[in-house]
Amino acid sequence: MESFVRGMLRVGLILKNGSKVTNSTVRKYASTLTKCKMIEGNYGEQIFSSCYEDIEIPSLTIPEYLWQKLEKWPKRIAVECGITGRKYTYAEARDSANYIARSLINMGLKNGDIVALILPNLPESPISFLGILEAGLVCTTVNPLYTVDEISRQLQSSGAKAIITSTEIASNVMIAAKASLPPNSPFIVVEDTDRVLPTGSIPFKDLITKGKTLPQVQVKSRNPQDLAVLPYSSGTTGLPKGVMLSHHNLISNIIMTDSSCDFIQVSDDFQDVIPTVLPLFHIYGMNGLMLPRMCAGAKLITLPSFTPDTYINVLSKNKCTLIFSVPLIVLFFGAHPAVKAEYFKNVRAIFSGAAPLAGSDVERVYEKFNLTPDQLRILQGYGLTESSPVSFLEMSNTKFSSIGHPVNKCKVRLVDSITGKDVVTPGQTGEIWIKGPHVMKGYFKNEKATEETLQDGWLKTGDIAYCDEDFAFFITDRLKELIKVKGFQVPPAELEAVLRTHPAVADAAVVGVADPRSGEVPKAFVVLKPNQSVSTEDIQNFVKGKVSEYKELRGGVSFIKEIPRNASGKILRMHLKNLC
Numbered sequence: 001m002e003s004f005v006r007g008m009l010r011v012g013l014i015l016k017n018g019s020k021v022t023n024s025t026v027r028k029y030a031s032t033l034t035k036c037k038m039i040e041g042n043y044g045e046q047i048f049s050s051c052y053e054d055i056e057i058p059s060l061t062i063p064e065y066l067w068q069k070l071e072k073w074p075k076r077i078a079v080e081c082g083i084t085g086r087k088y089t090y091a092e093a094r095d096s097a098n099y100i101a102r103s104l105i106n107m108g109l110k111n112g113d114i115v116a117l118i119l120p121n122l123p124e125s126p127i128s129f130l131g132i133l134e135a136g137l138v139c140t141t142v143n144p145l146y147t148v149d150e151i152s153r154q155l156q157s158s159g160a161k162a163i164i165t166s167t168e169i170a171s172n173v174m175i176a177a178k179a180s181l182p183p184n185s186p187f188i189v190v191e192d193t194d195r196v197l198p199t200g201s202i203p204f205k206d207l208i209t210k211g212k213t214l215p216q217v218q219v220k221s222r223n224p225q226d227l228a229v230l231p232y233s234s235g236t237t238g239l240p241k242g243v244m245l246s247h248h249n250l251i252s253n254i255i256m257t258d259s260s261c262d263f264i265q266v267s268d269d270f271q272d273v274i275p276t277v278l279p280l281f282h283i284y285g286m287n288g289l290m291l292p293r294m295c296a297g298a299k300l301i302t303l304p305s306f307t308p309d310t311y312i313n314v315l316s317k318n319k320c321t322l323i324f325s326v327p328l329i330v331l332f333f334g335a336h337p338a339v340k341a342e343y344f345k346n347v348r349a350i351f352s353g354a355a356p357l358a359g360s361d362v363e364r365v366y367e368k369f370n371l372t373p374d375q376l377r378i379l380q381g382y383g384l385t386e387s388s389p390v391s392f393l394e395m396s397n398t399k400f401s402s403i404g405h406p407v408n409k410c411k412v413r414l415v416d417s418i419t420g421k422d423v424v425t426p427g428q429t430g431e432i433w434i435k436g437p438h439v440m441k442g443y444f445k446n447e448k449a450t451e452e453t454l455q456d457g458w459l460k461t462g463d464i465a466y467c468d469e470d471f472a473f474f475i476t477d478r479l480k481e482l483i484k485v486k487g488f489q490v491p492p493a494e495l496e497a498v499l500r501t502h503p504a505v506a507d508a509a510v511v512g513v514a515d516p517r518s519g520e521v522p523k524a525f526v527v528l529k530p531n532q533s534v535s536t537e538d539i540q541n542f543v544k545g546k547v548s549e550y551k552e553l554r555g556g557v558s559f560i561k562e563i564p565r566n567a568s569g570k571i572l573r574m575h576l577k578n579l580c
Contacts, residue, residue, distance in 0.1 A: 036048050036049065036050060036051060036405045036406060036471035037049055037051050037471075038424065045413055045422055046413065046422035046423075046424045047411050047412065047413055048406060048411070048412040048413070048414075048467070048471060049406070049411050049412075050260075050405065050406045050407060050408050050409065050410055050411075052259060052260055052407075052408040052409075053259075053408075054408075054409070055255055055256070055259050055408055055409065057248065057251060057252045057255055057409075057437055058251065059224050059248075060224060060247070060251060061133065061222050061224055061228070061247040062130070062133050062228055062247050062250055062251065062291065063097070063130055063133050063134040065247075065251050065254075065295065066130065066291065066294055066295050067094055069265075069295075069297070070090055070091070070094055072265075072266070072297065073090050073266045073271075073297040074089065074090050074091035074094075075089050075090070075091065076089060076090050076266055076271055076297055076299065077089055077090075077271075077299045078090045078092075078093040078126075078294060078299065078300070079093065079123040079126055079127070079276075079294075079299070079300045079301075079302060080123060080299065080300070080301050080302070081122065081123050081301075081302055082275065082276075082301045082302055082303045082310060082313070082314045083303070083304070083310060086123050087123060088123055088127065090297065093126070093127050093130075096127045096131070096208055097127050097130040097131040097134055098131070098134060098211070099131075099207060099208045099209075099210075099211025099212055099214075100127065100128060100131025100132070100134075100135070100207045100208070100211060101131045101132075101134035101135035101211075101217070102135075102211040102214040102215075102216070102217050103206075103207040103208075103210055103211040103214065104131065104132065104135045104137060104162070104186070104207070105135050105136075105217045106210075106211075106214055106217070107162070107186045109135065109137055109161060109162060109186070111136040111137070111222070112136065112137070112138060112226070112227070113137050113138070113161045113162070114137065114138045114139075114140050114158050114159055114160045114161060114230060115132045115137050115138070115139055115140070115160060115161070115162045115163070115164065116140050116141075116142050116154070116155055116158065116160040116162070116163045116164070117129060117132065117139050117140070117141050117142065117164050117281070118142040118143075118144050118146075118151065118163060118164070118165040118166075118169065118173055118281075119144060119164065119165060119166055119190060119280075119281070120144045120166060120168070120169075120192075120279075120304035120305065121276055121277065121278075121279065121280050121285075121302040121303055121304050121305075122166065122190060122192055122302055122304060123302055124190045124192075124204060125280050125290075125302065126280065126290050126291075126294060126300070128164045128190075128204075129141075129280075129286075129290075131207075132164075133228055133229075133247075135217075136222050138227050138228065138229065138230055139228070139229050139230070140154065140158040140160055140229070140230040140231070140232070140242065141229065141230075141231050141280070141281035141282075141286065142154050142155075142232075142281060143279070143281055143282075143488075143548065144165075144166070144169050144281065145548045145549065145550075146548055147172075147546065147547060147548060148172050148175050148176045149176075149546070150547070150548065151172070151173060151176035151180075152176040152179050152180045153239075153240075154232055154240070155176060155177065155180035155181060156180045157232075157240075157241075157242060157444070157445075158230055158232075158242055158444065160180075160181060160185075161181065161182060161185055161186075162181075162185055162186040162187070162188070163177055163181070163185070163186070163187050163188065164188045164189075164190070164204070165187075165188070165189055165190070166189065166190045166191075166192045166193075167189055167190070167191050167192055167193045167194075167195040167196075167197060168192060168193050168195065170189050170195070170197065170198050170201065171198060173187075174187065174198040174200075174201070186202060187200060187201045187202060188201070188202045188203075188204055188207060189201045189202065189203060189204060190204040191203060191204065191205065192304075222247065223247075224246065224247045224248040224251070225246050225247070225248050226246060226247065227244050227245070227246055227441070228245060228246055228247040228249075228250060229245050229250070229286070230242045230243065230244060230245075230444055231243050231245070231281070231282070231283050231286070231385050232385075233283075233384070233385035233386060233489060234482050234489050234491040239491055239493055239494055240489070240491065240494075241443040241444065241446050241449055242443060242444030242445070242446075243283075243385045243386055243440050243443065243444070244440055244441040244442050244443065244444050245287075245388055245440055245441070246441055248437065249388045249437065249438055249439070249440060249441070250287050250291060250388055252388070252409070252436070252437035252438045253287055253387070253388035253389070253390055253438040254287065254291060254292045254295060255408075256390070256407045256408045256409050256410060256436070256437075256438060257288075257292060257390045257393070257407055257408075258292060258296070259407075259408045260393055260395070260407040260408045261393065261395065263292070263293075263296055264296070265296045265297055266296065266297030266298070271297060271298065271299055272293060272296065272297075272298035272299065272321045272322055273298070273299045273301065273318050273319055273320050273321050273322075273346075274289065274293055274298055274299065274300055274301065274320065274321070274322050274323070274324065275301050275303065275311065275314045275315065275318070275320055275323060276289060276290070276300040276301055276302045276303065276324075277302075277303040277305070277306045277311060277329075278324050278325070278326070280302075282354075282487070282488075283383075283384075283385040283388065283389040284324075284353055284354055284383070284389055284487070285324075287388055287389060287390075288324065288351075288353065288383070288389055288390060289324045293322075298322075301314050301318060301320075306329070308332070308336060308338070311329075311332075312336075312338050312339060312343075315339070315343040315344075316340075316343055319346045320343070320344075320346060320347055321346050321347060321348055322347065322348060322349060322350075322351070323347055323349075323350040323351070324351050324353075325350055325351065325352050325353075326352060326353065326354045326355060326486060326487045327352055327354075327355050327356065327357045327358065327361060327519065328486055328517060328518070329352075330350065330352050330357060330361050330362065330365060330378065331361050331364075331517070333350075333365050333368075334361060334364035334365040334367075334368050335364070341368075341369035341370065341371070344369060344371070344376055347376060348376075348377065349376070349377040349378070349379055350376070350377070350378045350379070351379050351380070351381065352378065352379070352380040353380060353381050353382070353383065353389075353390075353487070354484070354486070354487025354488075355484055355486070355487050355519040356380075356401070356475060356519070357378075357380045357400065357401075358400075358401070359400035359401050362378045362400045363400075365378060366378075373397040373398070377397045378397065378400075379393065379394055379395060379397060379404075380394050380400075380402075380403065380404070381393040381394060381403060381404060381407075382403035382404070382463075382473070382475065384461060385440075386439065386440045386453070386459055386461075387410075387434055387436075387438050387439055387440070387459060387461075388438040388439075388440070390407055390438075391406060391407060391410050391412070391434050391436075391438070392404045392405060392406055392407065392410075392473055393405065393407055394472070396472075399472050401474060402468075402472045402473060402474050403465070403473050403474065403475055404472060404473065405471060405472060405473070409436050409437060409438075410434060410435075410436040410438070411434070411435040411436060412432060412433065412434055412435075412473075413430075413432075413433040413435075413458065414428075414429070414430030414431070414432065414433075414465065414466070414467070415430050415431050415433050415460075416430050416431075417430070417431050417464070417479060423466075426466070426467060426468050426469050427466050427468070428466055429464050429465065429466045429476055429477075430464070430465070430466070431460060431461065431462065431463065431464055431465075431479055432461040432463050432464075432465050432473075433455075433458040433459065433460055433461065434458065434459045434461060435457050435458050435459065439454075439457065439459045440454075440459070442454060462478055462479040462480030462482070463475055463477075463478050463479070463480070464476050464477040464478065464479060481493075481573060483510070483511070483512035483520050483521075483522055484512070484519055484520050485512075485518050485519065485520055485521055485522070485550045485551070486518045486519065486550060487519070488550050490512070490522055490550065490551050492509070492510040492511065492512075492522070492571075492573070494547070494551070495508075495510040495522055495524065495543065495547065495551060495553070496508050496509060496510055498542075498543055498546050498547060499524060499526065499539070499542075499543065502534075502539065502542050503529075503532075504528055504529055504532035504533075504534045505526055505527070505528060505529065505539075506527045506528060506529045507526075507527040507562075507563045508524055508525065508526050508527065508563070509524070509525045509563045509571045509573070509576055510522050510523065510524050510525070510553075511523055511525070511573050511576050511577050511580070512555070513555040513556075513577075513580045515554070515555070518550075518554070520555075521553075521554040521555040522551065522552070522553050522554065522555050523553065523555030523556050523557070523558070523580060524539065524543075524553050524555075524556075524557045524558070525557075525558050525559075525560050525563060525576050525579075526539060526557055526558070526559050526560070527559075527560060527561065527562060527563060528559060536556060536557040539553065539557045540552065540553045540556075540557060555580075558579070560579075563576075564576065
């Protein structure tokens with residue numbers, strides 16, 4: 001029994017340092033040490049299935065699920081601004097979300113209408129999100145760093161009928177709104193700076209004050225299977241598409257992940273404290289961090305963007321217990337001289353996602369702080385917007401380059417991209433297909449893309465992987481064209497469309513090239529029109545003014561005579577990558 005308990009502690013199934021491990025706890029997790037098993041599907045599919053004890057997914061909406069335990073921690077801080085100190089307790093957050101819901105309904109928004117949430121990480125971000133859902137509405141989260149054109153594209157695609165944004169970006173968002181939303185659509189602004197609100201906008205605080213005076217509105221009942229959020233993803237190819245995630249999808253993934261990790265809920269003498277710099281518009285920040293940890297009563301300390309000084313300030317002044325990060329932040333921990341070991345003395349684990357985490361970066365952190373994996377676990381996983389997002393977690397803290405094993409209730413296949421047959425031999429690669437209650441309903445108003453991505457309930461991820469003898473999975477490549485910059489998606493088609501508007505450009509193609517800090521960066525191959533001459537810098541500057549910063553051509557520009565294409569006209573991107 002003792003060796004079994006030591007094994008449990010080593011793989012991190014008991015997260016709270018010093019917790020007493022009882023016999024019932026040992027029995028509860030006895031089956032999890034295997035992590036994964038092979039089963040055969042109804043049609044002969046070879047399926048990797050989690051060994052975790054099966055769990056029941058309640059039939060609730062996100063607001064119902066999140067607030068159901070409110071009476072246990074009403075006075076605990078739910079969210080606090082890491083810069084200004086502005087904060088809301090859980091009771092205040094619950095009331096504020098309810099007042100927002102009343103106000104939105106009073107503005108004439110109807111059940112199922114879509115509201116665009118265009119906010120940096122502020123205390124009002126999760127409150128607005130929950131208010132939108134409580135009103136029976138759907139939230140489409142928009143990157144606040146987007147240009148006017150990028151915002152307009154998502155507003156038009158989603159059919160949003162209202163916007164919640166902040167003063168810092170309100171002027172640009174208003175331009176996009178006037179071009180994309182119906183006249184007199186509610187335009188709500190969180191006053192996070194001293195800037196003057198655009199004419200016609202509604203102060204966020206008015207939603208709270210007026211909502212208090214409105215009667216408790218009987219919201220038309222939302223079914224857990226109804227659409228809750230509409231984040232945008234490029235999928236395997238093409239321009240961003242709305243990913244339809246239901247309340248059931250989100251709650252399923254929260255429970256699937258938490259039951260695979262045994263996270264801790266708030267108690268009289270304990271509360272998780274989490275620096276929250278992961279963008280909450282992104283599915284990782286939204287349902288990998290914000291919603292699951294608020295369901296457990298954690299305190300989120302929000303930062304609108306990552307800067308070394310502000311992040312270090314939050315670490316130094318707060319007893320942080322969990323850190324959700326991307327590889328660049330882990331690299332920052334190991335490299336920045338101002339990051340000290342004492343900041344991590346209460347941290348149980350660092351979770352990294354959105355891009356592969358190098359083992360050398362993990363080892364650098366351990367070496368710098370003179371810590372062992374038993375003292376600080378640095379773990380990574382795998383997911384995508386279309387799976388709400390988490391599908392794999394690496395909990396052993398020994399295979400740093402692995403994405404780990406499928407989470408609870410997640411079924412996985414490895415499918416040979418040429419033969420279409422399932423791969424079962426360790427070391428042999430195949431495309432990851434995923435199935436479970438966390439898989440999206442489909443792409444919004446895009447049946448063709450949905451049919452290409454979902455097959456009999458299986459989500460084709462476009463990622464190539466293999467498993468080892470322990471059923472640990474390793475990503476090796478991507479079938480999809482998508483470029484991942486610091487975890488953000490950059491669809492080549494979007495940049496190619498911009499490049500082709502340059503007066504000197506006849507044709508263009510974009511691929512991702514490896515970058516030690518960002519994972520990948522975009523590189524352009526350009527064919528010039530006859531008798532035209534432009535420099536690499538000219539092309540880069542042309543694109544720079546038209547896209548978000550992370551989409552800029554930091555990988556450079558190469559001029560070629562012709563873009564290689566196959567017989568159907570599809571760009572041969574692997575050929576271009578070989579030229580890099």
